[in-house]
Amino acid sequence: MIGLLTGLVAFVLGSLIVLAVRSRRPPPLGLVEGRLCPCPPTPNCVCTETGHPPPLPLTGSVAVAWEGARQTVRAMGGVVDREEAGYIHATFTTRVFRFVDDLELRLDEPNRVIHIRAAARVGQRDLGVNRRRVEELRRRYVAAARED
Numbered sequence: 001m002i003g004l005l006t007g008l009v010a011f012v013l014g015s016l017i018v019l020a021v022r023s024r025r026p027p028p029l030g031l032v033e034g035r036l037c038p039c040p041p042t043p044n045c046v047c048t049e050t051g052h053p054p055p056l057p058l059t060g061s062v063a064v065a066w067e068g069a070r071q072t073v074r075a076m077g078g079v080v081d082r083e084e085a086g087y088i089h090a091t092f093t094t095r096v097f098r099f100v101d102d103l104e105l106r107l108d109e110p111n112r113v114i115h116i117r118a119a120a121r122v123g124q125r126d127l128g129v130n131r132r133r134v135e136e137l138r139r140r141y142v143a144a145a146r147e148d
Contacts, residue, residue: 029089029102029104030087030089030104031087031106035049035106035115036048036049036104036106036115036116036117037117038050039117039119042124042125043124043125043126044119044120044123044124044125044126044130045117045118045119045120045130046116046117046118046119046130046131046134047115047116047117047118047119048113048115048116048117048134049106049115049117053116053131053134053135053138054113055108055111055113055114055115055116056069056113056114056115056116056137056138056141056142057112057113057142058109058112058113058114059145060145062107062109065114065145066086066107066114068141068144068145069088069105069114069137069141070083070088070105071144072137072140072141072144073088073090073103073105073137074090075140076092076133076136076137076140077092078090078091078092078103079091079092079093086106086107086109087104087105087106087107088104088105089102089103089104090102090103090104090105091103092133094129099120099121099122100121101118101119101120101121101126101129101130101133102117102118102119102121103116103117103118103130103133103137104116104117104118116134116137118130118131118133118134
C-alpha cells in the first residue's frame with residue numbers, strides 16, 4: 001500500500017513538474033486584427049474583449065491611465081516582457097511549481113477602455129487564478145485612479 005501511495009505521489013509531482021516546464025514556452029500572443037486573441041474554450045482564460053469581465057475604464061489622461069495600468073501590473077508581481085504602442089504583455093509565475101501565466105493589455109482609445117486577457121499556459125483549469133488576477137488588477141487600478 002505504501003509503495004502504491006509513493007508511486008502515486010511521484011507520478012503527480014512528476015506531472016506537475018512537466019507542466020511547469022511546458023508553461024515556460026510562450027504561446028502565440030499579441031493582437032489579431034487589432035484585438036486580443038480570443039480565449040480557448042477552457043476555464044483557465046478570461047478576456048474582456050468578449051464583454052465579461054468588463055474592461056478597465058480610462059479616466060483622465062490616456063497616457064496617465066496607461067502608465068497606471070502598467071505600474072499596477074508590476075505592483076502585482078507581473079514582469080513586463082513586451083511593450084508596444086497600446087499593447088503590453090506581462091507574465092506571472094506561481095511560487096511553488098513555477099507555472100507561467102500570461103497577462104495582456106490593449107489600449108482602446110476610441111472606447112476609452114483598456115482590455116485585458118489573462119490565461120494559464122498549460123492545463124484546462126487554473127482554479128480561478130486568472131479571473132481573480134483580473135479582478136485584483138481592476139481593484140488596484142481603480143483605487144490608484146481615484147488617488148490621482
